[in-house]
């Protein structure tokens with residue numbers, strides 16, 4: 003699903019008004035009805051609503067919600083800061099339509115707000131949405147500071163006021179700290195990035211019927227991965243297939259004290275459906291791998307504690323995953339350098355393989371095209387140099403993928419896949435229980451297993467991050483987020499495949 007910028011959202015709005023056709027006021031009514039429907043499913047009429055409105059269309063939504071909730075028997079109070087701003091026509095219309103019985107408090111300064119908001123109440127933020135053009139100051143900033151201190155549930159309409167939808171918000175700006183954000187039609191880019199996403203809380207997308215004629219044509223490099231698209235990527239296994247049908251993968255890594263990493267990658271590659279798996283480990287790993295992953299074949303390096311060379315000919319493998327537990331010994335780096343000189347099957351590079359790449363510019367230049375790299379932000383910035391903010395990091399991601407013709411999975415709460423052609427795909431599965439050692443090793447195994455089965459690099463990245471996160475979500479339902487450990491991820495991978503295929 004494409005993500006739109008604030009400017010594109012305005013275009014979608016205008017296109018819908020012109021081509022459906024529908025009046026702008028009726029479109030606002032449709033958006034507000036979608037909000038009310040969501041709110042009424044979650045809260046009963048005993049819950050008091052405190053609705054704060056700016057003077058634009060975000061405020062207009064707030065007023066329409068106030069009327070609709072009131073008409074359905076809810077206890078609603080409206081608060082309007084008076085800063086002399088222009089009123090949008092739809093705001094004015096909705097102010098006229100507001101039933102007399104609803105209490106409206108006009109606020110010129112904070113002293114006008116003698117207000118106790120009970121913890122059981124809901125605060126609705128309708129100050130600003132996609133029309134925000136500069137950071138909030140003055141009365142709006144003061145009101146947001148006040149609301150952010152309240153115990154009541156804070157819900158943002160469309161996006162938290164003070165947050166830019168698709169650009170960095172200057173540090174220190176006043177931003178509504180939402181527990182929940184109910185956004186129209188499409189998630190906003192800011193929701194998916196760590197610094198801005200922290201203000202958004204749980205977000206839900208409410209369809210408001212923006213025109214398909216616009217949505218299907220509009221170009222956006224940003225997409226979110228949703229279940230339908232993932233389902234269409236999954237290839238069913240055929241009845242007359244054999245293990246050769248599903249590829250032979252090689253996973254290379256492990257070192258003294260880090261054999262768990264490569265062991266978990268191996269488990270994950272097998273659970274991802276690879277036909278055959280060979281694991282290359284230092285001598286010390288032989289017994290560990292043969293015992294803990296009996297399904298895998300094991301070859302060892304003559305060095306006891308870390309890898310120092312790769313087999314000359316890797317062309318019998320359909321994918322090679324390198325990195326989990328590898329360590330950063332100088333002779334391991336030399337082995338990688340040696341490896342990159344040969345004709346290679348598709349590569350997946352993680353962890354210490356990325357650190358070795360970061361430390362060696364020459365090695366980076368040799369990176370085989372179509373490789374998949376899976377850094378977390380720190381590993382990524384070792385490869386590219388520091389990012390000023392999350393948006394700059396996306397620019398770095400775009401130029402790195404283009405320069406090296408590779409796919410990078412920038413790991414995070416919404417892991418982001420960067421592609422050589424400049425697209426970004428954000429994942430929507432996963433939870434904070436997955437912030438635990440070994441999670442990334444499992445992802446490497448899944449990607450290696452998928453790639454060996456013949457999925458393209460983009461398909462493998464999309465399926466890999468989505469299924470990895472889904473396995474985490476299914477595991478968390480049973481184990482809880484706190485107790486989730488990386489080995490749960492491959493244990494629940496089968497259930498994730500099944501759910502994704504439904």
Ligand SMILES: NC(=O)C1=CN([C@@H]2O[C@H](COP(=O)(O)OP(=O)(O)OC[C@H]3O[C@@H](n4cnc5c(N)ncnc54)[C@H](O)[C@@H]3O)[C@@H](O)[C@H]2O)[C@H](O)CC1
Nearest residue numbers: 015030033058059060130131132133134135136137160186
């Ligand atoms: N297509 C849709 O998704 C629909 C969205 N709706 C809602 O409309 C808002 C966007 O409304 P808009 O009037 O364009 O902007 P805002 O209400 O966000 O802002 C109003 C106005 O305020 C001025 N302004 C900007 N920044 C500041 C600032 N820092 N301080 C003071 N004033 C500021 C500027 O002139 C803005 O234009 C969207 O979020 C939805 O909630 C529709 O209801 C339905 C269709």
Ligand SMILES: [K+]
Nearest residue numbers: 127130161163
């Ligand atoms: K808002």
